[in-house]
Amino acid sequence: xxxxxxxxxxxxxxxxxxxxxxxxxxxxxxxxxxxxxxxxxxxxxxxxxxxxxxxxxxxxxxxxxxxxxxxxxxxxxxxxxxxxxxxxxxxxxxxxxxxxxxxxxxxxxxxxxxxxxxxxxxxxxxxxxxxxxxxxxxxxxxxxxxxxxxxxxxxxxxxxxxxxxxxxxxxxxxxxxxxxxxxxxxxxxxxxxxxxxxxxxxxxxxxxxxxxxxxxxxxxxxxxxxxxxxxxxxxxxxxxxxxxxxxxxxxxxxxxxxxxxxxxxxxxxxxxxxxxxxxxxxxxxxxxxxxx
Amino acid sequence: xxxxxxxxxxxxxxxxxxxxxxxxxxxxxxxxxxxxxxxxxxxxxxxxxxxxxxxxxxxxxxxxxxxxxxxxxxxxxxxxxxxxxxxxxxxxxxxxxxxxxxxxxxxxxxxxxxxxxxxxxxxxxxxxxxxxxxxxxxxxxxxxxxxxxxxxxxxxxxxxxxxxxxxxxxxxxxxxxxxxxxxxxxxxxxxxxxxxxxxxxxxxxxxxxxxxxxxxxxxxxxxxxxxxxxxxxxxxxxxxxxxx
Amino acid sequence: xxxxxxxxxxxxxxxxxxxxxxxxxxxxxxxxxxxxxxxxxxxxxxxxxxxxxxxxxxxxxxxxxxxxxxxxxxxxxxxxxxxxxxxxxxxxxxxxxxxxxxxxxxxxxxxxxxxxxxxxxxxxxxxxxxxxxxxxxxxxxxxxxxxxxxxxxxxxxxxxxxxxxxxxxxxxxxxxxxxxxxxxxxxxxxxxxxxxxxxxxxxxxxxxxxxxxxxxxxxxxxxxxxxxxxxxxxxxxxxxxxxxxxxxxxxxxxxxxxxxxxxxxxxxxxxxxxxxxxxxxxxxxxxxxxxxxxxxxxxxxxxxxxxxxxxxxxxxxxxxxxxxxxxxxxxxxxxxxxxxxxxxxxxxxxxxxxxxxxxxxxxxxxxxxxx
Numbered sequence: 086x087x088x089x090x091x092x093x094x095x096x097x098x099x100x101x102x103x104x105x106x107x108x109x110x111x112x113x114x115x116x117x118x119x120x121x122x123x124x125x126x127x128x129x130x131x132x133x134x135x136x137x138x139x140x141x142x143x144x145x146x147x148x149x150x151x152x153x154x155x156x157x158x159x160x161x162x163x164x165x166x167x168x169x170x171x172x173x174x175x176x177x178x179x180x181x182x183x184x185x186x187x188x189x190x191x192x193x194x195x196x197x198x199x200x201x202x203x204x205x206x207x208x209x210x211x212x213x214x215x216x217x218x219x220x221x222x223x224x225x226x227x228x229x230x231x232x233x234x235x236x237x238x239x240x241x242x243x244x245x246x247x248x249x250x251x252x253x254x255x256x257x258x259x260x261x262x263x264x265x266x267x268x269x270x271x272x273x274x275x276x277x278x279x280x281x282x283x284x285x286x287x288x289x290x291x292x293x294x295x296x297x298x299x300x301x302x303x304x305x306x307x308x309x310x311x312x313x314x315x316x317x318x319x320x321x322x323x324x325x326x327x328x329x330x331x332x333x334x335x336x337x338x339x340x341x342x343x344x345x346x347x348x349x350x351x352x353x354x355x356x357x358x359x360x361x362x363x364x365x366x367x368x369x370x371x372x373x374x375x376x377x
Numbered sequence: 378x379x380x381x382x383x384x385x386x387x388x389x390x391x392x393x394x395x396x397x398x399x400x401x402x403x404x405x406x407x408x409x410x411x412x413x414x415x416x417x418x419x420x421x422x423x424x425x426x427x428x429x430x431x432x433x434x435x436x437x438x439x440x441x442x443x444x445x446x447x448x449x450x451x452x453x454x455x456x457x458x459x460x461x462x463x464x465x466x467x468x469x470x471x472x473x474x475x476x477x478x479x480x481x482x483x484x485x486x487x488x489x490x491x492x493x494x495x496x497x498x499x500x501x502x503x504x505x506x507x508x509x510x511x512x513x514x515x516x517x518x519x520x521x522x523x524x525x526x527x528x529x530x531x532x533x534x535x536x537x538x539x540x541x542x543x544x545x546x547x548x549x550x551x552x553x554x555x556x557x558x559x560x561x562x563x564x565x566x567x568x569x570x571x572x573x574x575x576x577x578x579x580x581x582x583x584x585x586x587x588x589x590x591x592x593x594x595x596x597x598x599x600x601x602x603x604x605x606x607x608x609x610x611x612x613x614x615x616x617x618x619x620x621x
Numbered sequence: 622x623x624x625x626x627x628x629x630x631x632x633x634x635x636x637x638x639x640x641x642x643x644x645x646x647x648x649x650x651x652x653x654x655x656x657x658x659x660x661x662x663x664x665x666x667x668x669x670x671x672x673x674x675x676x677x678x679x680x681x682x683x684x685x686x687x688x689x690x691x692x693x694x695x696x697x698x699x700x701x702x703x704x705x706x707x708x709x710x711x712x713x714x715x716x717x718x719x720x721x722x723x724x725x726x727x728x729x730x731x732x733x734x735x736x737x738x739x740x741x742x743x744x745x746x747x748x749x750x751x752x753x754x755x756x757x758x759x760x761x762x763x764x765x766x767x768x769x770x771x772x773x774x775x776x777x778x779x780x781x782x783x784x785x786x787x788x789x790x791x792x793x794x795x796x797x798x799x800x801x802x803x804x805x806x807x808x809x810x811x812x813x814x815x816x817x818x819x820x821x822x823x824x825x826x827x828x829x830x831x832x833x834x835x836x837x838x839x840x841x842x843x844x845x846x847x848x849x850x851x852x853x854x855x856x857x858x859x860x861x862x863x864x865x866x867x868x869x870x871x872x873x874x875x876x877x878x879x880x881x882x883x884x885x886x887x888x889x890x891x892x893x894x895x896x897x898x899x900x901x902x903x904x905x906x907x908x909x910x911x912x913x914x915x916x917x918x919x920x921x922x923x924x925x926x927x928x929x930x931x932x933x934x935x936x937x938x939x940x941x942x943x944x945x946x947x948x949x950x951x952x953x954x955x956x957x958x959x960x961x962x963x964x965x966x967x968x969x970x971x972x973x974x975x976x977x978x979x980x981x982x983x984x985x986x987x988x989x990x991x992x
Contacts, residue, residue: 120765189958267489
């Protein structure tokens with residue numbers, strides 16, 4: 086029972102990160118009908134920026150802020166410089182271009198930083214509080230929850246309550262009509278990419294210290310897990326992405342705790358396939374998924 | 378293209394050529410709409426009426442010719458800037474965004490305005506003008522009936538307080554009673570606020586009943602421009618181009 | 622259903638060498654023509670194997686191994702419109718199978734020239750089985766969903782070698798015992814020349830089968846499904862079955878390619894079949910020109926030549942050993958990535974698309990001059 090409680094809390098903490106990363110995928114999917122396969126690589130790049138800034142200044146928080154800023158910037162640049170010019174007639178094209186970005190970004194990171202694992206610091210202890218001999222959440226886990234909660238609420242507020250959020254939604258649903266109503270559709274798309282990439286950078290900052298450390302491929306498996314989370318929730322649904330992230334986090338934590346951590350990659354694959362074959366629209370979709 | 382536009386003309390179209398791909402749909406269209414009047418473009422299916430509106434609002438880049446709004450050349454103006462020049466275009470099928478609520482759709486019409494207070498006032502006026510919308514503020518666009526969507530599209534354009542309103546087939550798919558109400562509303566807006574309207578219609582009778590000026594198009598050209606009343610009475614022209 | 626269309630340009634007979642020209646040809650003719658091309662290619666390869674130094678022979682053999690995989694992937698993605706990021710994992714399946722077979726033979730002291738073909742066939746069979754499972758799932762998925770699943774396969778499968786390291790020996794991998802060239806070829810027959818013969822023969826056979834397949838009824842069904850699923854279904858094509866067949870064929874060639882790579886390197890390890898390999902394969906077929914077998918050749922050549930060029934380039938520069946190693950390891954990736962993006966933005970037809978456009982322009986001018 087103790088173990089179950091521990092695994093549940095650990096799974097939720099991990100799931101919060103997947104939720105954030107899945108949310109970033111969903112944001113771009115809704116805005117541009119593109120699954121951004123480069124999001125993992127872009128987020129790692131932002132984490133490396135944080136690494137450099139923290140190494141130069143000695144401050145975790147300056148690095149943290151730098152990662153968020155770099156994430157926003159990378160998203161805007163990828164949209165403005167590359168994605169805008171991709172012919173979207175076939176859905177394969179943006180996917181292939183995103184994969185080209187993956188190769189390019191990982192290569193540049195490898196050239197600049199090398200491909201050894203670098204330790205990533207945390208602002209709070211990862212030692213769990215113990216209650217009656219039972220290790221529970223660590224201060225760092227609480228920080229992860231808080232950071233994800235803040236970002237999710239902020240995004241929800243932006244989209245539901247602000248003028249710019251209304252513009253972004255309108256531009257995504259009906260670009261032509263939105264232009265007639267004075268909405269700068271291209272600008273909204275860039276903003277969507279920037280926001281999503283910023284959230285991705287945050288997720289990378291939160292998850293990398295809990296894994297082996299900073300590495301050009303550090304987010305590969307996280308990407309797959311988050312993609313699974315987004316699919317579990319339905320690619321079109323931001324709340325679904327959050328729930329899906331928590332579900333995937335829990336499943337992986339239980340598999341890792343009861344069956345061995347080596348099996349988690351396989352568990353992700355099985356979960357992804359199971360969801361896609363049984364409920365292709367996601368567990369919360371009222372209708373069948375749009376066949377893309 | 379150096380002709381000066383008359384002070385009284387809000388919209389001047391000169392030699393407009395536009396189309397999809399290489400083949401033009403519009404062949405050198407000339408058109409003038411005086412401020413504070415309603416012009417109705419009528420003609421058979423495929424005459425180029427919708428293409429004309431799309432070329433005027435810049436959704437379709439003209440191949441040649443020009444469009445002037447209140448004496449200002451619109452060439453090179455991005456589509457999203459046109460509302461700021463006072464032009465509102467209600468596209469074919471009305472463009473209600475089904476995933477947004479009625480209130481969000483309407484607010485979208487005034488988001489570009491700097492004068493937030495007046496935008497809010499305009500929103501209130503539209504709710505007063507279209508009572509059914511006020512009752513369905515929180516409903517999604519795709520939950521509305523055809524008539525309500527018509528109100529929403531028109532109301533959303535009016536929230537921006539346009540000088541020129543481009544309307545594409547407002548009667549499409551609506552009951553005659555609703556069409557009559559819409560036409561009456563256009564006339565009322567013209568008389569009360571000096572709104573200028575360029576209306577494209579298949580429904581020739583109701584369009585000419587409200588318009589000051591009628592423009593007959595066939596195969597991408599303007600065949601005749603005449604006072605709407607004359608067109609209504611000209612049996613030959615009606616037979617030749619309008620089929621009634 | 623236009624959304625399921627592949628990135629390949631519309632199948633205009635003149636553009637796409639894999640599409641039958643307008644005039645109906647008899648099947649026998651096509652087969653004969655392909656046999657002739659393969660025979661000539663075989664002769665050229667044998668000639669080259671004597672003309673080139675051993676290292677180049679080895680490189681050419683590696684090109685042949687990659688060519689199996691790229692040819693299969695271009696049929697799947699270009700002709701059938703299914704994007705697979707998992708072909709690296711399928712190659713790994715073939716490679717590990719060959720390792721198991723060869724080890725089993727050598728442990729039992731069995732020898733003979735027939736062993737290697739048997740192992741290769743076993744590798745293809747194993748990959749066909751895996752490909753059928755993935756293919757059945759893939760046939761139900763579209764666009765980004767399919768890409769996501771195959772990406773998961775590419776990331777997860779190499780990790781399995783560590784999970785079950787009792788069988789796969791983890792990151793270390795397995796060695797692949799391969800016999801020396803037969804004595805009949807003489808005592809001083811270079812090993813690399815033998816490698817090229819083996820890989821070349823297997824690859825030419827695979828290409829012959831693929832070329833005939835894409836010209837057959839099945840090839841037409843692949844394209845019909847890619848272009849418009851609804852229309853294909855109305856024309857009586859079983860869409861899901863066609864997609865599974867395409868995936869299985871593609872998996873078979875990928876398995877053969879992986880098996881050949883393992884035989885050439887005489888070892889297998891998960892590092893050789895990472896996600897990056899899958900992305901490389903995709904890059905190779907896109908740059909070569911999606912859906913074109915000739916383009917797959919360009920792609921395979923690039924896969925071997927670019928790292929070689931980048932090695933040569935870094936040797937020219939004066940760098941610290943660490944920096945040189947970083948640059949050499951990552952420069953090809955960067956070049957691949959940029960090329961992939963640029964090709965998709967400016968020349969979605971790839972190298973072979975440019976070449977056939979050029980060829981048509983030249984022949985049109987020639988014809989114009991004659992008339």
